[in-house]
Amino acid sequence: MSKHFANLWRSNKNLIAFLFLMVLFRSAIADWNVVPSGSMLPTIRIGDRIFVDKMAYDLRVPLTHISLVHLGDPRRGDIVTIDSKAAHELLVKRVIGVPGDVVALRDNVLYVNGVRADYRPLAKPPMHDVPPGAGVYLTERFDGVSHVVRLSPMAPSPMSSFGPVTVPAGEYLMLGDNRDDSADSRYFGFMPRKEVMGRARNVAFSLDPSHFFLPRLSRFGAPLDQPLASN
Incomplete structure (x- = not known):
């Protein structure tokens, strides 16, 4: 058996080394x-595949949550990936509240x-909804x-109002931009800093x-922090 693996290594060592380094690169x-x-x-x-900067906030031991070097912290407005224990999956959400913030939502109006927050309608919807009129698009500032x-006026979320709540130290409040159809901190609670894996910057x-x-x-x-083009 050991001879078989030795032959396998000699025949494929470049490919194996490449795959190993690729795993480390994608992890860290x-x-x-x-x-x-x-x-x-x-x-x-x-259907988007988003590019995630894994070194936006930490340099981690590959394939772990262990931080070797602290490089920064998420800021309001950042789109981040979260390896959420509460949700049992990888989430992509926007940072709304940082530690110490007091956050409330009243009929989808953010405080x-x-x-x-200031809300203004878009001159032209960035997407074509089916059925037409299913979505209302606003710039939130x-x-x-x-x-x-x-x-979604036709299907509002039961969690369109909450709080006010104070974001604890070492945790963040995350919401999806699709406010009436997003499982986020309203359902899973505050997101721990150690579960934030990276920042999404581009498609x-x-x-x-x-x-x-x-x-x-x-x-x-396409950058994720630029005005959206219509379909």
Whole structure:
């Protein structure tokens, strides 16, 4: 058996070494993740593969949550990946509340530290909803953060109101941009800092599940912190 493995190594050592280094790279430095749900619509579309900067906040021991070097902390507005024990899966959400913040939601109107977010309708919807009119798109601005949120008047979330709650030390409050269809801190509670695995900055590439998984060329490399283009 050992002779068999020795022959296997000699014949494939370059490939094995490449695969090993690729696993380490994706675990500790950068990765891309598939987005199977619409909880971050319209910022992230179903079928997007997002590029995740694993060194945005920590340098970790590969394949673990152990931080070797602390490089920074998530800020309001960051889109992050969370290896959530509460949800038992990898989540992609937006940071709304950082430690010490007081956050409330009143009929999908956000308040951070007692200040109401500003909402303005988009001149042109960034997506075509089915059925038409199923989604309402607004620019949400608070504390220097600006992004687009989607509301669903035809199917409002039972969690469209909560709080006020104070974000504990070492934890974060996360929400999805698709406010009426997102399982986030409203359901799973505050997200521990140690579970934040990286920051999502760009779409790596995108495949459209509603059109036989054909590439969405306009989404390739699209930044997640820029105004959204319509379909």
